[in-house]
Amino acid sequence: xxxxxxxxxxxxxxxxxxxxxxxxxxxxxxxxxxxxxxxxxxxxxxxxxxxxxxxxxxxxxxxxxxxxxxxxxxxxxxxxxxxxxxxxxxxxxxxxxxxxxxxxxxxxxxxxxxxxxxxxxxxxxxxxxxxxxxxxxxxxxxxxxxxxxxxxxxxxxxxxxxxxxxxxxxxxxxxxxxxxxxxxxxxxxxxxxxxxxxxxxxxxxxxxxxxxxxxxxxxxxxxxxxxxxxxxxxxxxxxxxxxxxxxxxxxxxxxxxxxxxxxx
Numbered sequence: 001x002x003x004x005x006x007x008x009x010x011x012x013x014x015x016x017x018x019x020x021x022x023x024x025x026x027x028x029x030x031x032x033x034x035x036x037x038x039x040x041x042x043x044x045x046x047x048x049x050x051x052x053x054x055x056x057x058x059x060x061x062x063x064x065x066x067x068x069x070x071x072x073x074x075x076x077x078x079x080x081x082x083x084x085x086x087x088x089x090x091x092x093x094x095x096x097x098x099x100x101x102x103x104x105x106x107x108x109x110x111x112x113x114x115x116x117x118x119x120x121x122x123x124x125x126x127x128x129x130x131x132x133x134x135x136x137x138x139x140x141x142x143x144x145x146x147x148x149x150x151x152x153x154x155x156x157x158x159x160x161x162x163x164x165x166x167x168x169x170x171x172x173x174x175x176x177x178x179x180x181x182x183x184x185x186x187x188x189x190x191x192x193x194x195x196x197x198x199x200x201x202x203x204x205x206x207x208x209x210x211x212x213x214x215x216x217x218x219x220x221x222x223x224x225x226x227x228x229x230x231x232x233x234x235x236x237x238x239x240x241x242x243x244x245x246x247x248x249x250x251x252x253x254x255x256x257x258x259x260x261x262x263x264x
Contacts, residue, residue, distance in 0.1 A: 001062050004070075006030055007078065008059040009118055010051055011098035015041060023051055023072065025059060026101050026118060031110040035061050035070035050075045054084055054094045054122055068107070079119075083126045088247055093131045096240040097121050097138050103234040104146050114145045124210055132223055137209045139226035140201055148233055151175030152198060157182075166191055169225060171232045188228045194221045 011032075012024035021040035025033050040047045050057055056079040061070040084090045101118055105111065121138040128134050143149060150169060154161040155178040167176050168183035169190050176190070177183040190198070197218055201209055214222070231237045 028115045035072040037072040092244040099238045
């Protein structure tokens, strides 16, 4: 039996048996791992609230050659990101990032840069008033780090560098498809302005990208592009995307509801 220690983010959890918990972590040194927290669901568990979703902590675990599951010894909170979990929009965005990392990462495949990006995303969500834009910036960088950087300087089909007007982003083809070539059925439309913004975002540092302000329709277009690409790479739409869609529809209905008469 070997003892290991690493920084980790809780990216998933579920009940196991009568009192245990099965927890998914994305770690700095080991990538994605899954472990059993014994008695974690008991009222006086030594884990307390440490195993809440999206918590960053110091993880100590035991591993044996006979099992892919590790045994969690303790998990000490480094950052709880309470502000993320207490706001539905931020929680949905954080869960979306964690789910994308979980779906697109192989077990025990360490990627320190992706781990740092996930932590940066959660820290930005904690303080931002633009959680949708934070998610867009996270997704575009995560796609690059995971080795799926789409080609956007020329057409992936014919090689033409002409990008005047609308084009299509086709992940199955490897990137941009110009207006003269046939894009696949899953391709998403990119306006010339969106393409220019995408190129600009690639050149900016993380903090500068978060501060970038674009027209509302342009930001929404890039958000839909990021969500589309992530869903295509994962092979299905993340559950958290559906949650965010339901949340937006609910908020829209509330905003459109007629105001009550005074005194009612």
